[in-house]
Amino acid sequence: MRNLKHKLSVARGEVPAELLFKNAQLVNVFSGEIHPADVAVDDGRVIGIGEYDAREVVDLGGAYLAPGLIDGHFHVESTMVTVPEFARAVVPHGTSAMVIDPHEFTNVLGKEGIQYVLEASKGVPIDFFIMLPSCIPATHLETSGARLHAADLADMINDERIAGVAELMNYPGVFLGFETELAKIRAGKGKLIDGHAPGLRGRNLNAYALAGIRSDHESTELEEAREKLRLGMHLLVREGSTERNLEHIIPLVTPQNASNCSFATDDKLPGDLLREGHIDHSIRKAISLGLAPMTAIQMGTINTARHYRLRNHGAIAPRYWADFVVLDDLEKFVVRRVYKKGELVAENGEYRGPEVAAVQQPRKTMNVRFRGAEDVAVSAEGGKNIRVIEIVPEQIITNSVTVAAKTAGDQVVSDISRDILKLVVVERHNATGNVGVGFVRGFQLQRGALGSTVAHDAHNVVVVGVNDSDIVAAVAALQKIGGGQVAIDDGQEIAALPLPIAGLVSDQPLPEVVEKIEALKAAAARLGCSLPAPFMSLSFLSLSPIPALKLTDQGLVDAVKMKLTSLFVD
Numbered sequence: 401m402r403n404l405k406h407k408l409s410v411a412r413g414e415v416p417a418e419l420l421f422k423n424a425q426l427v428n429v430f431s432g433e434i435h436p437a438d439v440a441v442d443d444g445r446v447i448g449i450g451e452y453d454a455r456e457v458v459d460l461g462g463a464y465l466a467p468g469l470i471d472g473h474f475h476v477e478s479t480m481v482t483v484p485e486f487a488r489a490v491v492p493h494g495t496s497a498m499v500i501d502p503h504e505f506t507n508v509l510g511k512e513g514i515q516y517v518l519e520a521s522k523g524v525p526i527d528f529f530i531m532l533p534s535c536i537p538a539t540h541l542e543t544s545g546a547r548l549h550a551a552d553l554a555d556m557i558n559d560e561r562i563a564g565v566a567e568l569m570n571y572p573g574v575f576l577g578f579e580t581e582l583a584k585i586r587a588g589k590g591k592l593i594d595g596h597a598p599g600l601r602g603r604n605l606n607a608y609a610l611a612g613i614r615s616d617h618e619s620t621e622l623e624e625a626r627e628k629l630r631l632g633m634h635l636l637v638r639e640g641s642t643e644r645n646l647e648h649i650i651p652l653v654t655p656q657n658a659s660n661c662s663f664a665t666d667d668k669l670p671g672d673l674l675r676e677g678h679i680d681h682s683i684r685k686a687i688s689l690g691l692a693p694m695t696a697i698q699m700g701t702i703n704t705a706r707h708y709r710l711r712n713h714g715a716i717a718p719r720y721w722a723d724f725v726v727l728d729d730l731e732k733f734v735v736r737r738v739y740k741k742g743e744l745v746a747e748n749g750e751y752r753g754p755e756v757a758a759v760q761q762p763r764k765t766m767n768v769r770f771r772g773a774e775d776v777a778v779s780a781e782g783g784k785n786i787r788v789i790e791i792v793p794e795q796i797i798t799n800s801v802t803v804a805a806k807t808a809g810d811q812v813v814s815d816i817s818r819d820i821l822k823l824v825v826v827e828r829h830n831a832t833g834n835v836g837v838g839f840v841r842g843f844q845l846q847r848g849a850l851g852s853t854v855a856h857d858a859h860n861v862v863v864v865g866v867n868d869s870d871i872v873a874a875v876a877a878l879q880k881i882g883g884g885q886v887a888i889d890d891g892q893e894i895a896a897l898p899l900p901i902a903g904l905v906s907d908q909p910l911p912e913v914v915e916k917i918e919a920l921k922a923a924a925a926r927l928g929c930s931l932p933a934p935f936m937s938l939s940f941l942s943l944s945p946i947p948a949l950k951l952t953d954q955g956l957v958d959a960v961k962m963k964l965t966s967l968f969v970d
Contacts (some may be wrong), residue, residue: 403443410440411448411718418442419742420454421724424465429702429715432694434730439465441722444741448718464730466697467715468496468723468740469679470704471665472636473531473567473594473617476517477504477904478667478936480854480897480917483520483528484756485910489670490526491753492746493678494735496723497527497713499704501566501594506533508765508829508859508902510546511556516762518561525740525753527721529710531566531594532556534584537858538569539944541964542952544858545765545829550583557589563708564592568613569857569945571597572962575607585612592708598797598946601627609633615707617664620795625649629660634707636664637699639682641672642936644794650686658695662704669936671914680725684733693730758907765903766853766883768861769831772872776824778812778837780805783968786812787956788820789941789949791842791931796940800949800958801841802969812839814866816928819844824871825942826861827953828853828883828903834953838967840864840941846928848890849874852935853883853903856943860953864938885935887923895923 409415417440426437426449440452476498479486505513514530521528532553537544556562565588568574573581585593597608598618609631617636619625629635629652637653639646643666653661663682677684679700686696705714712720726737738746745753783805790799806815814821819841827834843850849865851874861878865871870888877886877893883903887895897916899906906913917935924934931937944950949965950957958965 407442407445407447410442413452416453416455417447418455420452420457421465422457422459423462424460425462426716427464427466427694427697427730429467429698430717434464434694439716441742444722445712446716446718446720446722460726463736464727465716466725466727467701468725468738469494469683469700470497470499470710470714471495471679472499472662472704472708473664473666474498474500475502475504475667476500477502479670479673480899480904480906481670481910481913482758482901482905482907483517484524484758485913487524487526487753487756488751488910489673490678491738491740492735492749492751493673493680494725494738495526495678496738496740497529497705497710499529499531499563499708501531501533503533503536503566503857504859504904505902506536506546506548507857508545508904509762510536510548511552512762513902514556516759519759523754523756525743525745527713528561529563529708530561531564531592532562534565534567535569535857535945539962541944541954541957541962542858542942543827543829543832543834543860543954550580550587553584553587554589557587557591562591563710564588564594567594567596569596571595571600571608571945574611574613575604582611588612595633596945599624605631617666619649620645620797622648622652625652629657635661637661637682638664638666639685640666641669641933642794642940643667643796646682646685647689650689650691653691653695653699655692655695658698659703661699662707663700667936669917669933670910671917674914680733680735687731687733693733761901761907764882766828766879767831768826768828768875768879769833770826770835770875773868775826775835776822776837776868776871778967780807780810780812782966783970785969786839786967787949787965787969789823789838789840789951791840791937796943796946798941798947798949814839816846816866821845821864821866822868822871823941823951824863825855825951825953826875828860832953836951836953836955838951838956842931842937843934844928844930848927849888850886850924850927850929850934850938851875851878851888852885852938853878853899854885854935854939856940858942858952859903860942862938862942885920887920887927889927895919
């Protein structure tokens with residue numbers, strides 16, 4: 401630690417501290433109590449708790465002083481803004497550290513994507529700790545822009561900002577002992593290995609944990625979460641924009657097991673971050689559902705720091721970073737002020753941190769070979785019944801249902817009367833010409849099409865529409881803007897959000913991005929869509945490791961059996 405001898409002199413009271421937070425009600429996540437305290441800070445660290453002299457005094461007047469908040473699992477690309485703009489959104493909500501997985505950037509850009517995030521996060525008032533993406537591509541059933549092998553992970557694992565290996569999404573490959581997956585776990589070299597096992601139970605879950613997986617954020621039901629917790633897996637209770645699992649999982653958390661539980665948001669849109677909040681929203685919601693405020697705060701701070709071995713984060717104690725939130729009411733948990741390493745970075749919801757310039761954009765990533773209507777046509781010769789992806793509200797899992805196909809001439813077409821719409825995925829990285837075509841239920845579009853290059857995990861072009869001409873128009877519009885999201889009506893673009901950074905992220909300021917996202921959402925509603933976050937729901941329909949039925953550029957995927965399947969049912 402820099403200038404340790406000087407700090408020891410301050411701690412002994414021989415020389416004044418730089419800063420003293422006076423008259424605080426300290427939220428002590430170690431002892432689980434709230435007690436009056438003065439907190440001395442020097443060189444960005446907590447020096448001591450008690451009576452101290454200081455060159456500057458901040459009188460909190462009896463307000464609560466709690467540690468800065470930590471998100472245990474997040475994809476910063478899901479906000480569709482640059483890292484500095486993301487910081488502007490979440491710092492006022494008390495976020496001081498993040499464990500992130502640059503999985504989306506890496507699927508598109510490879511190692512270049514990880515390096516981009518490392519550079520982009522320098523200087524912002526949030527400490528970013530990176531979990532190395534482990535599944536690039538997520539499965540063999542999709543075409544991504546890059547491949548990452550165990551040797552690549554081993555090359556990067558020793559960087560001090562690398563916290564471990566990110567979510568092992570190919571969970572069948574882990575519990576079946578595939579050498580490719582076990583090699584990635586070995587590449588972790590003693591750091592944390594994150595899990596990603598939706599619905600996994602019983603003996604296969606035992607094998608998954610035995611392999612070295614130490615966490616999971618994919619539980620959607622209480623008993624599933626309980627089983628994982630009983631096996632020693634750290635439970636990340638997720639509350640994102642579409643993945644809202646907190647209400648179902650939080651009744652499991654007790655004072656006896658809470659130390660093995662944390663909060664994560666995974667994927668959250670910037671508008672939701674501004675309106676709802678970030679980890680502060682998870683804490684508020686957990687408290688409203690009956691969790692004790694101290695337990696909820698521990699889940700959003702020290703529990704996460706301890707699990708991911710984030711040294712000197714997550715608490716207010718000597719040597720820890722002076723990352724604080726100031727609150728007037730623990731039950732309401734509305735953040736009034738935020739301090740990062742002792743510096744005021746937000747007050748009353750307004751960002752006051754440093755202005756950090758965005759780093760140079762990575763290379764262009766739209767490389768599409770698409771012939772148009774002939775690539776999305778479905779011949780009715782295949783059969784009378786088809787498999788349809790059914791959206792599950794507020795979840796990324798889907799159902800697989802079988803319905804009678806609607807035909808027009810010799811083609812299978814969308815059927816808006818039954819809310820069965822054509823879904824198309826077009827490969828965009830290597831100009832392979834791959835196009836997957838299927839059908840989906842849940843959007844309720846009455847006309848037009850919605851398209852996006854944000855399409856987990858390979859991030860190819862994904863489009864849902866009521867007719868082929870609008871689907872083709874959506875693909876063309878996305879090519880024209882270099883990646884992004886569009887809404888099409890009668891062949892015309894009615895709303896768009898260009899995402900020139902890897903087809904995932906905008907280069908525009910946060911308010912402008914939020915405005916365009918709202919315009920897209922409104923356009924989708926005018927087209928008949930009833931989903932609260934239509935483009936995020938669309939983005940998960942090609943996520944091949946998540947049950948039950950998904951669509952990639954290679955075709956329809958049975959995500960339970962992890963193999964391609966036919967659109968038609970015999």
